[in-house]
Amino acid sequence: MGLLGRVLLWGWALAVLAFLVLPLFVIVPLSFNAGGFLTFPMPGWSLRWYVELWHAEIWWRAFANSLYVGVLATLIATLLGTLAAIGLAFGDFPGRAALTGLLLSPMVVPLVIVAAGVYFFYLRLGLVNSLEGLALAHAALGAPFPLVTVSATLAGFDRNLIRAAQSLGAPPWTVLRRVLLPLVAPGVVSGALFAFVTSFDELVVALFLTGPGQRTLPRQMFDGIRENLSPTILAVATILVVLAVLLLGAAELLRRRGQRLRGLEP
């Protein structure tokens, strides 16, 4: 490729990266705005919106609800997803591809369909307007992620490791605990992170299944954005961007650890 081509390519690539990242950082300074408008230039810097947020009980409640739903959904999704991943990795039973397709389908089915379906279903069970009901629906949406990440750590898994442990006299439980689990652990944790974020960020199902008493963080933000996009919401958004950075860092560390354990990278 000529110099011109290289310059054009990199100019384009960097512009696209800026398009991806800059919008996230436009909102960060505005959340420290001393004024109440969401425009530049800002009259000055201040923490007033964070102070307001700190004292806003409605946001704390929403955060607590989201955390509760997220943790519950993550526990269910990770347990079920990990088991299924191990099963799919070790069993060449017939219909495995179709089963995998079915188990992964919550990733692609439009959220509004899941939301409407579960809403009608819960109306009959009396589970509408309960955080636990929401967590169960979120667990279904999150389960494919641990399934995928654990499968990835098991791809190219050397079954001789298990045979070696068995031949040295290890009972099945020890094989699981000392050989299999350490190898899949990074996949389990990163799958759990994905499942948690899926639930923590999920709005459509929450809109259908929760009432004013069970507002989650995304629901609270959605109402806020629709009514009046205030600096307080941008303060919440900034905190969520910081959270995203932390989660991304954790996921990346786990991915590298998983690769190292499998000997894919030095």
Add this chain to the structure above:
Amino acid sequence: MAAGAAARDLAREVRITGRRRRLAAFALTLPLLAFLLVFFVLPILGMLRLAVSNTEMAEALPASTRAFRAWTGGGPPPPELVDRFARELVEARAARRLARFAKRLNYERTGYRTLILKTARRLARMEPPFDLATLAAIDRRWAEPAVWAAIRRAAQPWTDLYVLAVLDLARDAEGRIVPVPPERAVYLDILARTFRIALVVTLACLALGYPLAYALAHLPERHANLLMIGVLLPFWTSLLVRTAAWIVILQREGPLNELLRWLGLIDAPLELVFRRPAVYVAMTHVLLPFMVLPVYSVMRTIHPSYVRAALSLGATPWTAFRRVYLPLSLPGVTAGALLVFILALGYYITPALVGGASDQMISYFVAFYTLQTINWGMAAALGSLLLIATLALYLLFARLVGVERLRFG
């Protein structure tokens, strides 16, 4: 002979062990399978059922429903059927069971709701038996065959009313399928709009994402991983945060308008938000990582020697790219484009927040009919259409790309 028998025994044992292992492996997938069946598959199937469900009349007027199902003749219904129907209307009104049936009949033709409620109210003050003349005296529409045809349709166990409606079709008094009048034909428009938005977003993601993935794939992995953070960070950031960011950027006094004014490109601020372009921009921003990641991971596996070979054989760089590199990268493009298109089809939140009334996609109307107007038949019919489109594309994805490539991050 003994050795042969031992070998056969061993083979049998190996077979049994293998079968037991496969069974154990399958058993491990059962908890997730059962969980998804209860909390994912069954609810969706239940929703599909609502699209053809027709129980309102059977719940309000059970005896008449049975009679109307048995009635096979054309023209006006026989007197005893009219009488039974009218008596049951009065009973259902007294038991407060009439509202859902009246609403259901209104879907057949606007105005039938008030017709039913008014007729029941007036009949309640009269003495049975009732005949067609009594009803026609209350409202002239009872003398027309159309209303009886509508009631007969409402009495059937299933209905194609909602499925036809989302295709801008309806049944006339003779039961033929006809297009609805143009002023009521809105759903094909919404379907076309949904597909158009998904297509535009997919093409935009491809145009933005392919060169970026190419540039990253030709860096040393260490540097590429660093820049990849730029792709992954939005991916981990809340959808609402990203949508809020675009509202801030695109608003009248927002940074983009300021920048354009500062550059002297515009005099007055542009109305950017709550317009179609805002939907395109925000959705492209949200879905771009789903394009970049699969394309990048396929490009990483393309060995540079292929392109080098083409160049050494005299191909121009453009030809080498077009004839060698592009075909090799196509599996990634297929995966990314299908994934973005599938996800875009079901979008709801982003268009709802940054789009105007004419930028809403199918999902919006599913939510609208479920939660606002409580017309579950329409919600389910629209949802079924969306589901069928999604599943067809998902099957295509499984066929062309393989579900094991369905991974994010």
